[in-house]
Amino acid sequence: MTLNQLAALAALGFGLVGLLSHVLHALGRPTPAFSKLEPMQAKFGRALGTTIHFIAYALAPLAVALVFWLADA
Numbered sequence: 609m610t611l612n613q614l615a616a617l618a619a620l621g622f623g624l625v626g627l628l629s630h631v632l633h634a635l636g637r638p639t640p641a642f643s644k645l646e647p648m649q650a651k652f653g654r655a656l657g658t659t660i661h662f663i664a665y666a667l668a669p670l671a672v673a674l675v676f677w678l679a680d681a
Contacts, residue, residue, distance in 0.1 A: 616676035623669030
């Protein structure tokens, strides 16, 4: 396994945990992964803070995983 593939797997895992945490939060089950959500909501407002948190902790790691995986192809 190459370094790019390992980095892709780590980013994929981080992104999937972030995505799962957002799903659980939407279902009303809080998780400890949301320690930075409330400060973001306080600073940017509820909707924008949640959006920024989702992009930073779910979408961006998944995009990074894709880039690392494709860079190795």
